[in-house]
Amino acid sequence: MNRFAALLDRLAYEPSRNAKLRLMTAYFAATPDPERGYALAALTGALSFQHAKPGLIRTLVMERTDPVLFALSYDYVGDLSETVALMWPGPRDAAPQPAPRLSEVVGALASLGKAELPRRLAQWLDGLDETGRWALLKLVTGALRIGVSARLAKTAVAALGATEPDEVELVWPGLAPPYEDLFAWVEGRGERPASRDAAPFRPVMLAHAVEAEELARLDPSAFLAEWKWDGIRVQAVAGTRADGRRVARLYSRTGEDISGSFPDLADALRFDGAIDGELLVVRAGRVQSFNVLQQRLNRKSVTAKLLAEHPAHLRAYDLLVEGTEDLRARPFTARRARLEALVARLAEPRVDVSRLVPFATWEELAAARADPEAAGAGVDAEAVEGVMLKGRETPYLPGRPKGPWWKWKRDPFVVDAVLMYAQRGSGKRSSFYSDYTFGVWTEGPNGDELVPVGKAYFGFTDAELAEIDRFVRRNTVNRFGPVREVVHEAEKGLVLEVAFEGLQRSTRHKSGIAMRFPRISRLRWDKPPAQADRLEALERLLRPDTESVSVRPRRRDRAVP
Amino acid sequence: MLSRIDTKTTYLGSMRPQDLLVPTAAGLCCPIAGFHIDPVRGVDRALITHGHSDHARPGHRAVLATRETLDFMRLRYGEDFAGATQEVRYGETVRLGRVSVTFRPAGHVLGSAQIAVAANGLRIVASGDYKDVADPTCAPFEPVPCDVFITEATFGLPVFRHGRPQDEIAKLLQSVRLFPERAHLLGAYSLGKAQRVLAMIRAAGYDRPIYLHGAMETLTRYYVARGIDLGDLRPVRGAPKAELAGAIALCPPSALKDVWTRRFPDPVTAFASGWMRVRARARQRGVELPLVISDHADWDGLTATVAATGAGEVWVTHGAEEALVHWSVANGRAARPLGLVGYGEEDDAQGEAGGAEA
Numbered sequence: 017m018n019r020f021a022a023l024l025d026r027l028a029y030e031p032s033r034n035a036k037l038r039l040m041t042a043y044f045a046a047t048p049d050p051e052r053g054y055a056l057a058a059l060t061g062a063l064s065f066q067h068a069k070p071g072l073i074r075t076l077v078m079e080r081t082d083p084v085l086f087a088l089s090y091d092y093v094g095d096l097s098e099t100v101a102l103m104w105p106g107p108r109d110a111a112p113q114p115a116p117r118l119s120e121v122v123g124a125l126a127s128l129g130k131a132e133l134p135r136r137l138a139q140w141l142d143g144l145d146e147t148g149r150w151a152l153l154k155l156v157t158g159a160l161r162i163g164v165s166a167r168l169a170k171t172a173v174a175a176l177g178a179t180e181p182d183e184v185e186l187v188w189p190g191l192a193p194p195y196e197d198l199f200a201w202v203e204g205r206g207e208r209p210a211s212r213d214a215a216p217f218r219p220v221m222l223a224h225a226v227e228a229e230e231l232a233r234l235d236p237s238a239f240l241a242e243w244k245w246d247g248i249r250v251q252a253v254a255g256t257r258a259d260g261r262r263v264a265r266l267y268s269r270t271g272e273d274i275s276g277s278f279p280d281l282a283d284a285l286r287f288d289g290a291i292d293g294e295l296l297v298v299r300a301g302r303v304q305s306f307n308v309l310q311q312r313l314n315r316k317s318v319t320a321k322l323l324a325e326h327p328a329h330l331r332a333y334d335l336l337v338e339g340t341e342d343l344r345a346r347p348f349t350a351r352r353a354r355l356e357a358l359v360a361r362l363a364e365p366r367v368d369v370s371r372l373v374p375f376a377t378w379e380e381l382a383a384a385r386a387d388p389e390a391a392g393a394g395v396d397a398e399a400v401e402g403v404m405l406k407g408r409e410t411p412y413l414p415g416r417p418k419g420p421w422w423k424w425k426r427d428p429f430v431v432d433a434v435l436m437y438a439q440r441g442s443g444k445r446s447s448f449y450s451d452y453t454f455g456v457w458t459e460g461p462n463g464d465e466l467v468p469v470g471k472a473y474f475g476f477t478d479a480e481l482a483e484i485d486r487f488v489r490r491n492t493v494n495r496f497g498p499v500r501e502v503v504h505e506a507e508k509g510l511v512l513e514v515a516f517e518g519l520q521r522s523t524r525h526k527s528g529i530a531m532r533f534p535r536i537s538r539l540r541w542d543k544p545p546a547q548a549d550r551l552e553a554l555e556r557l558l559r560p561d562t563e564s565v566s567v568r569p570r571r572r573d574r575a576v577p
Numbered sequence: 578m579l580s581r582i583d584t585k586t587t588y589l590g591s592m593r594p595q596d597l598l599v600p601t602a603a604g605l606c607c608p609i610a611g612f613h614i615d616p617v618r619g620v621d622r623a624l625i626t627h628g629h630s631d632h633a634r635p636g637h638r639a640v641l642a643t644r645e646t647l648d649f650m651r652l653r654y655g656e657d658f659a660g661a662t663q664e665v666r667y668g669e670t671v672r673l674g675r676v677s678v679t680f681r682p683a684g685h686v687l688g689s690a691q692i693a694v695a696a697n698g699l700r701i702v703a704s705g706d707y708k709d710v711a712d713p714t715c716a717p718f719e720p721v722p723c724d725v726f727i728t729e730a731t732f733g734l735p736v737f738r739h740g741r742p743q744d745e746i747a748k749l750l751q752s753v754r755l756f757p758e759r760a761h762l763l764g765a766y767s768l769g770k771a772q773r774v775l776a777m778i779r780a781a782g783y784d785r786p787i788y789l790h791g792a793m794e795t796l797t798r799y800y801v802a803r804g805i806d807l808g809d810l811r812p813v814r815g816a817p818k819a820e821l822a823g824a825i826a827l828c829p830p831s832a833l834k835d836v837w838t839r840r841f842p843d844p845v846t847a848f849a850s851g852w853m854r855v856r857a858r859a860r861q862r863g864v865e866l867p868l869v870i871s872d873h874a875d876w877d878g879l880t881a882t883v884a885a886t887g888a889g890e891v892w893v894t895h896g897a898e899e900a901l902v903h904w905s906v907a908n909g910r911a912a913r914p915l916g917l918v919g920y921g922e923e924d925d926a927q928g929e930a931g932g933a934e935a
């Protein structure tokens with residue numbers, strides 16, 4: 017357990033994905049079975065047991081410490097598990113306990129009765145050091161948040177051998193902790209574990225972004241186009257187990273099983289096969305914006321009210337498998353014909369096929385992309401993110417192969433905003449001011465003032481980062497720890513062109529709005545802050561009905577070849 | 578104000594503790610012999626516990642301290658840092674009027690001392706900063722029996738338990754092995770902590786060159802001159818970037834976020850401090866590899882030391898006074914916070930949260 021705790025401790029502070037991967041791979045290489053398997057289960061969220069309530073932990077520590085000292089300590093540290101981990105007094109008048117093994121902890125948590133848990137937990141705490149106790153308490157309370165996705169943990173396992181992460185993903189649904197067969201396989205000591213799952217995930221095919229200039233070199237007749245919907249890319253898989261029971265799952269594009277959050281849609285998957293599609297919220301036949309979908313995502317529990325007000329919908333793009341037949345090697349046109357037939361037979365209002373966008377030339381497609389409403393998307397146009405181009409004859413390939421598929425996103429919205437605060441980055445960027453808060457003008461009690469509307473920390477080149485960093489250091493007017501306030505007056509300051517995908521209302525921000533996916537698209541050294549945009553222009557975007565083109569944030573337009 | 582009147586203590590010749598030492602704006606003052614301990618402003622006669630800048634300040638007319646403390650002041654402030662100086666050895670007693678003072682090792686940094694002040698059979702020990710764990714770069718702490726013990730409380734909460742410093746060094750070296758293409762930048766206070774960490778890295782068997790920030794060179798050279806072997810040390814200045822890949826470099830904590838770090842290949846930011854025990858503190862500073870290594874006693878060390886001195890009365894200064902006062906009273910001692918100001922203020926952390934000298 018101490019070794020696992022040391023790994024979690026290090027992962028919790030490590031900002032870089034690549035370094036996290038190496039830390040995990042080194043741990044898996046150095047740790048024997050079955051310990052590493054339970055660690056993998058913990059990292060991928062595959063462990064299930066009744067979580068301990070914070071009240072239980074508080075009671076345990078209160079029995080062993082002075083209440084005044086506990087209160088002062090908790091107040092200082094601010095986190096219950098961490099406070100208890102640090103001030104746990106250790107066994108009194110007893111021989112030191114041996115540190116529990118992770119396998120022992122996991123096994124006991126799954127089988128222990130509620131009444132036995134406190135005593136056993138105390139015993140384990142007695143045997144661990146500060147870091148071990150912290151990890152144990154985070155594990156038993158179900159609060160193990162260390163910034164590692166299940167996908168990343170599986171990738172770390174794959175790196176033990178020469179296995180592709182997607183291969184691990186393929187066998188994963190048939191596996192269970194402590195995954196000894198998986199480790200044996202990736203280390204070249206055993207057979208590839210058989211996938212016994214009736215609804216397994218298949219690695220997803222992704223597209224490269226394309227711009228108009230590159231399109232000019234491609235032959236439009238070789239491609240079909242469909243709308244790219246602004247939802248969650250999912251794989252909907254359903255099948256029948258050997259014992260006759262139905263299995264239906266929704267996977268995210270990285271293979272995480274998200275069926276639990278969308279029981280309404282999972283219940284509608286009455287077919288045998290694997291559909292690639294987009295998860296959307298559709299109300300009264302109209303696709304809702306990503307903001308509405310996000311409201312559903314943010315809820316912890318799926319209530320009847322949520323299901324009724326935010327009904328989940330699958331818009332199908334592709335068919336990978338039907339029954340026992342793997343269609344992935346077939347051309348896209350053939351797969352699409354099979355998909356249309358399957359969805360028609362299913363006759364389920366929650367599932368439909370994403371419509372094709374007719375075009376003969378790139379100019380026609382560009383026009384459709386610029387105005388989806390007129391080009392067939394109708395009332396759903398607000399939820400169109402762009403168009404997807406798929407080679408008519410191309411197979412379904414895992415990963416992001418260059419050539420068969422392209423995504424041609426709608427141009428982002430842009431505003432000119434003024435840099436107000438800059439914060440130091442982390443990791444490689446810790447000596448740079450690389451996180452920027454920017455604002456736009458609004459009328460305040462004393463005339464025009466800047467109100468912050470968002471934060472961005474990418475979009476610029478390394479050279480631009482160095483330029484902004486220099487500007488920040490030379491134009492600081494205030495310091496708050498790692499944050500610097502920089503000069504932002506009508507004639508003095510730095511204007512940033514900020515690109516973003518959309519807006520939503522937010523009560524957390526003074527401006528009342530929050531941006532989706534903001535990034536710095538250009539530095540406007542040429543523009544005085546007085547000429548930056550106003551808040552009203554952004555507010556207009558939140559109420560598309562009151563459209564008035566002149567003050568809406570513009571979509572940045574690019575010439576069509 | 579005493580939290581509890583202690584009737585067990587009898588003060589001979591009707592000398593009360595507050596007649597012998599009294600907190601003033603300039604620091605702890607002995608009115609009957611006319612001296613201050615670690616005064617924060619210029620005074621006639623200063624007794625200095627150790628060389629850290631919040632305790633050893635320039636501008637006093639006369640200074641009494643250990644040789645190393647005087648040397649550190651000289652290195653930092655120049656030859657004329659005081660009107661007159663007098664060197665004192667550990668265990669040596671110096672008479673100042675009716676009062677005798679004795680310096681004892683505090684185990685904090687090289688030359689650090691606790692100062693025992695006695696008159697009329699009453700003894701008060703002002704411990705300055707101290708730690709009760711092994712440190713290869715300074716004399717070990719000795720508990721001094723006394724009537725009143727003045728203790729620091731930098732880490733005066735039960736959540737501060739520093740653990741085994743060797744384990745933290747092992748963590749650093751393991752990371753160096755795992756990321757051989759990255760530099761490991763280790764922030765450490767330049768007086769004491771840096772040299773202790775260097776000595777511990779060497780004791781763990783690491784014998785490759787270790788690189789030093791310019792601000793650490795003078796003090797580290799002094800330690801080496803006093804016979805403390807720290808192995809192959811090189812300045813960061815002028816080292817090509819490729820040579821720093823896979824290397825360990827030490828710098829003052831404030832340099833960790835400085836443009837200075839850009840000369841290193843993809844650095845891992847480490848920081849050796851007792852503050853690293855609390856996650857929010859480590860994260861606030863953007864540390865990727867926190868190492869819990871402290872030159873101050875942790876909670877267990879503070880409480881064990883208070884008990885070992887046998888003092889019936891405890892005065893608590895700089896840090897989390899409240900918890901240690903509470904503990905002392907709960908354990909049958911009179912106790913009070915001293916309310917001294919000006920200590921524990923790091924001199925090279927540039928106002929970021931968390932003491933650098935810890």
Ligand SMILES: [Zn+2]
Pocket residue numbers: 627629632685706934
């Ligand atoms: Zn000190």
